[in-house]
Amino acid sequence: MKVSIIALLHKNNVKNFAATSQLLKQQTIGYENIELVIVDQLDSKSDSVSQHLSLLEKEPNVQITAAEHIQLSQLKGNYISFFDWNYQIDAAMYHRLIQTAEEANLQFVSANEGPANRQQYYEAHDIMQLGMAAITSLKVIKKETLLALSSIEQLNSAAVKMIDFMLYNYPTVTFAFLGELTYKNRFAFNEQYVYQEAVDVEQIIAQANQLFHHDFDKEVAAVLLAHMMYLIDKKVFTDDLLEEEQARVYQVLRMLLVQFTDEELASIDLAGYIPFFSMVEKSLNHESTEYIKLLRSKRHWYEQTAKYQKYFKKHPHNLENSLSWKITKPLRSAYRLYNGVKRRLYKGALIALAKLVKLSLGNKKVWLVGEREDQAEDNGYFFFKYCRENYPNQQVYYIINEDSPHVSKVNKLGNVIYHSTFKHKLYMLVADTYISAWTFEECSYPRPKQQFINMFKKQLNQKYNICLQHGVIIHNIAPYLSKEKYKQNLIISSSRDEKKIIQHTLGYSDDEVAVTGLARFDNLHNISVKKQILIMPTWRRHLFRINKTNFLKSDYYKAYRDLIANKDFLEMIERHNIPVKFYIHSQMQKFMSHFITDHPNIEFLVKSTATVSELLKESALLITDYSSVSSDFLYMNKPVIMYQFDPHNNHHTAVEEIKYSDLGRIVSTETEVVSAIQEVIKNDFVLSEPYVQNSNRIFTYKDQHNSERIYQVIKEKTS
Incomplete structure (x- = not known):
C-alpha cells in the first residue's frame, strides 16, 4: 500500500464530501494503492451523506472510525497523508508527491494550496515565512517519520495542524515544498470556519506548551498570531460571531500576545495592530471589535482614494476632451436615441393595449x-x-x-x-x-x-x-x-x-x-379557540438592518429568548399541557433560528409555514408588545398581555384616543409576564369585564359586514 490517507469529516467540509471522494478514486497511483481512513466528526448527518458513507465503507480499502480510535502504527501505507474534503486535487497529485519523496529519499513532501508561490523550498525557515496556509498544506509523510514525531492520541484538525508545525521544527527531517505542484482549497470562509480555526490554534498552543515545556518557538507563535489576525480582521468575525465566540477568540489571541514585545510585533509586520492588541490585553472585547471595524473602514477608503489618485494622475485631462470620448460620441447618441424610441414605443403600445382591454371589459x-x-x-x-x-x-x-x-x-x-x-x-x-x-x-x-x-x-x-x-x-x-x-x-x-x-x-x-x-x-366570528398561547412581537426600526452579532446583543432578542427559556413559564405550559406558537414579525424572521429551542410545547413559525389570521383565531392568549394584532384579539374578546420591556426604544408613538392599556395588560419584566400568564390560565383564558367594555367601545361594528360596508363605500366614492 503506497499511501494511507486520513480524512477528517466535519461540518465545515461535508458539503464537498461526495464530490471530492471521486477525486481520490481518480488518482494515477491507483485507487487500490490508497488506504482511505475517514474520521467521522459529524454530530448529525443528512441522508445523502449517510448513504455515501455506507457505500464507501463497503470498499475493502476504506475504513470509517472516530478520532480517538486512530492508531498510526496500524496503518498500511508507506506514506501517510492528512486530507481535507475541501481540497480539489488533480489526478496526478499523489503520484507526484510520492515520486518526489522516493527519488530524493525525503521524509515528507508538501504541495502548495494555490498558485501564489511557484518556488521549491527545502528550509523550514522559508516555509514559516510563507505562513499558515503553506505550513498546513497537503503532504505525504513517511510513516516511520510520523511515528517518531507524533505522540498525539486524539486525531482532530488541531492535532493535524500541530503535526505540520512539528515537522518543520525538527532540523533532522528532510523535506521538499513543491511550489509548482498546486491544488485548490474550496472551504467556505464563514463564522463556523473562523471559530473552529481559533479553537484549533488554542489547542496547538496547549499541545506545544506540553511538548516543549512552555519553551514556545517564537517563529511558530508569529505564524499563529498572523493567522489569528487574518481571522479577526474580517467582517465575518466582527459581524457574524456571537459575543461568547468572540470572547474565546480574544482569549486565544491573549495566549499568543504574551510571547511578544511591541518591538517584536513590529518586526513581524503587525505594528499597525498594536493599539488593538493593547485593548485585547485589557479584555476590552467590545472596544476591540469596534476598533477592527474602524480600522477596516479606514483601510478601505485609503485604498479607494489611492486607486482614484493613481487613475487621475494617469488621466489628468477632461474625459470629454479625450479622443476615445469624441470617437464614441455618435455611438452614445445613437444608443440614447434607440433607448428613447424604444421607451416611447413601449409606453404607447401599453397605453393603447390598456384602452383595448378596457373596451373589452365594457368600460x-x-x-x-x-x-x-x-x-x-x-x-x-x-x-x-x-x-x-x-x-x-x-x-x-x-x-x-x-x-x-x-x-x-x-x-x-x-x-x-x-x-x-x-x-x-x-x-x-x-x-x-x-x-x-x-x-x-x-x-x-x-x-x-x-x-x-x-x-x-x-x-x-x-x-x-x-x-x-x-x-x-x-x-x-x-x-x-x-x-x-x-x-x-x-x-x-x-x-x-x-x-x-x-x-x-x-x-x-x-x-x-x-x-x-x-x-x-x-373572519373573526364563529371561531374555534384552543387553549393555546401565541407570542407575536412586532419589529423595531433600530434592529431592521442590524447584523446578527448586534441583534443577539439587543434587549429585544434577550427579552424573548429568556421568556421562552424561563423555567416557571416552561413548567407552567408543561403542567397545563398548553401549546405555544412563537411568531415574530416578518421583518425580524431572518433571526428566527436564534430563538429556536427544543421543547415539545413550543412551535416556532415563519410566514412560509403559518397564516397569521389563523394563528390569531385559534389562540386563546396573545403575548405581544406594541403590535396592532392586539386589537384583533380584543375584537374577539380574548386576553392580551403587552410585554413592553423597552418603552423608550420603541419606534411607535402612543396616541390618546386608543391606549395600549385599553387593549391588554401592560407588563415590563419577565417575571410580570409569567405572573400575568398564570392569572389568565387561572381564569380559564376568559377576558375580564373592563376589557370587554373597551372592546365594545373601540369597535363601532362587531358583525360580519365589514367587507360589505367597504365595498359600498368604494362604489360610492368611485362612481
Missing part, C-alpha cells in the same frame, strides 16, 4: 387589490375574497408573487395577476382604483418601481388610491401613511376613535376616512 370600473407582494392573509385578501364570492361581476384583481406560499388559495378565487409581469403593468393602466392593506405604491407597483413611475406618472396620478389598513391604528404612524407623503384618497377605519387618530396624526379630512370596520374582522 367597467377595474379594481386592483394587494398587500405585501408575497402574502394573502391581511385585509387586502379578505376584501378581495369577499368581492369574488359576492360580486363576481365586479372587475377586481389580486396582485401577488407567483412563488408566494399563499398563491394557491388566491388562485382558487380567480382574477390573479402575478407581481411585475407584463399583465401586471398592463392592468396598472387599465384599473381605475388601487386598493391595498398598506399603500399600493409601497407594495403593489411593478418592479422596477421607479422606472414604471417615471414612464407612467401622468396615468398613475389619475388613479383612486384606497388604504384598507394593516390593522387598527393604535400609535402615531405619520412617517408611514401621512396625507402629505402617501396621498391616499380614502382610508378605512374600525371606529370613530381610530378615525380621530387618522385625522389628527395623518392629516386626512373627514370625507377621506370611512368607518366601516376592517375586512379581516369578518
Whole structure:
C-alpha cells in the first residue's frame, strides 16, 4: 500500500464530501494503492451523506472510525497523508508527491494550496515565512517519520495542524515544498470556519506548551498570531460571531500576545495592530471589535482614494476632451436615441393595449387589490375574497408573487395577476382604483418601481388610491401613511376613535376616512379557540438592518429568548399541557433560528409555514408588545398581555384616543409576564369585564359586514 490517507469529516467540509471522494478514486497511483481512513466528526448527518458513507465503507480499502480510535502504527501505507474534503486535487497529485519523496529519499513532501508561490523550498525557515496556509498544506509523510514525531492520541484538525508545525521544527527531517505542484482549497470562509480555526490554534498552543515545556518557538507563535489576525480582521468575525465566540477568540489571541514585545510585533509586520492588541490585553472585547471595524473602514477608503489618485494622475485631462470620448460620441447618441424610441414605443403600445382591454371589459370600473407582494392573509385578501364570492361581476384583481406560499388559495378565487409581469403593468393602466392593506405604491407597483413611475406618472396620478389598513391604528404612524407623503384618497377605519387618530396624526379630512370596520374582522366570528398561547412581537426600526452579532446583543432578542427559556413559564405550559406558537414579525424572521429551542410545547413559525389570521383565531392568549394584532384579539374578546420591556426604544408613538392599556395588560419584566400568564390560565383564558367594555367601545361594528360596508363605500366614492 503506497499511501494511507486520513480524512477528517466535519461540518465545515461535508458539503464537498461526495464530490471530492471521486477525486481520490481518480488518482494515477491507483485507487487500490490508497488506504482511505475517514474520521467521522459529524454530530448529525443528512441522508445523502449517510448513504455515501455506507457505500464507501463497503470498499475493502476504506475504513470509517472516530478520532480517538486512530492508531498510526496500524496503518498500511508507506506514506501517510492528512486530507481535507475541501481540497480539489488533480489526478496526478499523489503520484507526484510520492515520486518526489522516493527519488530524493525525503521524509515528507508538501504541495502548495494555490498558485501564489511557484518556488521549491527545502528550509523550514522559508516555509514559516510563507505562513499558515503553506505550513498546513497537503503532504505525504513517511510513516516511520510520523511515528517518531507524533505522540498525539486524539486525531482532530488541531492535532493535524500541530503535526505540520512539528515537522518543520525538527532540523533532522528532510523535506521538499513543491511550489509548482498546486491544488485548490474550496472551504467556505464563514463564522463556523473562523471559530473552529481559533479553537484549533488554542489547542496547538496547549499541545506545544506540553511538548516543549512552555519553551514556545517564537517563529511558530508569529505564524499563529498572523493567522489569528487574518481571522479577526474580517467582517465575518466582527459581524457574524456571537459575543461568547468572540470572547474565546480574544482569549486565544491573549495566549499568543504574551510571547511578544511591541518591538517584536513590529518586526513581524503587525505594528499597525498594536493599539488593538493593547485593548485585547485589557479584555476590552467590545472596544476591540469596534476598533477592527474602524480600522477596516479606514483601510478601505485609503485604498479607494489611492486607486482614484493613481487613475487621475494617469488621466489628468477632461474625459470629454479625450479622443476615445469624441470617437464614441455618435455611438452614445445613437444608443440614447434607440433607448428613447424604444421607451416611447413601449409606453404607447401599453397605453393603447390598456384602452383595448378596457373596451373589452365594457368600460367597467377595474379594481386592483394587494398587500405585501408575497402574502394573502391581511385585509387586502379578505376584501378581495369577499368581492369574488359576492360580486363576481365586479372587475377586481389580486396582485401577488407567483412563488408566494399563499398563491394557491388566491388562485382558487380567480382574477390573479402575478407581481411585475407584463399583465401586471398592463392592468396598472387599465384599473381605475388601487386598493391595498398598506399603500399600493409601497407594495403593489411593478418592479422596477421607479422606472414604471417615471414612464407612467401622468396615468398613475389619475388613479383612486384606497388604504384598507394593516390593522387598527393604535400609535402615531405619520412617517408611514401621512396625507402629505402617501396621498391616499380614502382610508378605512374600525371606529370613530381610530378615525380621530387618522385625522389628527395623518392629516386626512373627514370625507377621506370611512368607518366601516376592517375586512379581516369578518373572519373573526364563529371561531374555534384552543387553549393555546401565541407570542407575536412586532419589529423595531433600530434592529431592521442590524447584523446578527448586534441583534443577539439587543434587549429585544434577550427579552424573548429568556421568556421562552424561563423555567416557571416552561413548567407552567408543561403542567397545563398548553401549546405555544412563537411568531415574530416578518421583518425580524431572518433571526428566527436564534430563538429556536427544543421543547415539545413550543412551535416556532415563519410566514412560509403559518397564516397569521389563523394563528390569531385559534389562540386563546396573545403575548405581544406594541403590535396592532392586539386589537384583533380584543375584537374577539380574548386576553392580551403587552410585554413592553423597552418603552423608550420603541419606534411607535402612543396616541390618546386608543391606549395600549385599553387593549391588554401592560407588563415590563419577565417575571410580570409569567405572573400575568398564570392569572389568565387561572381564569380559564376568559377576558375580564373592563376589557370587554373597551372592546365594545373601540369597535363601532362587531358583525360580519365589514367587507360589505367597504365595498359600498368604494362604489360610492368611485362612481
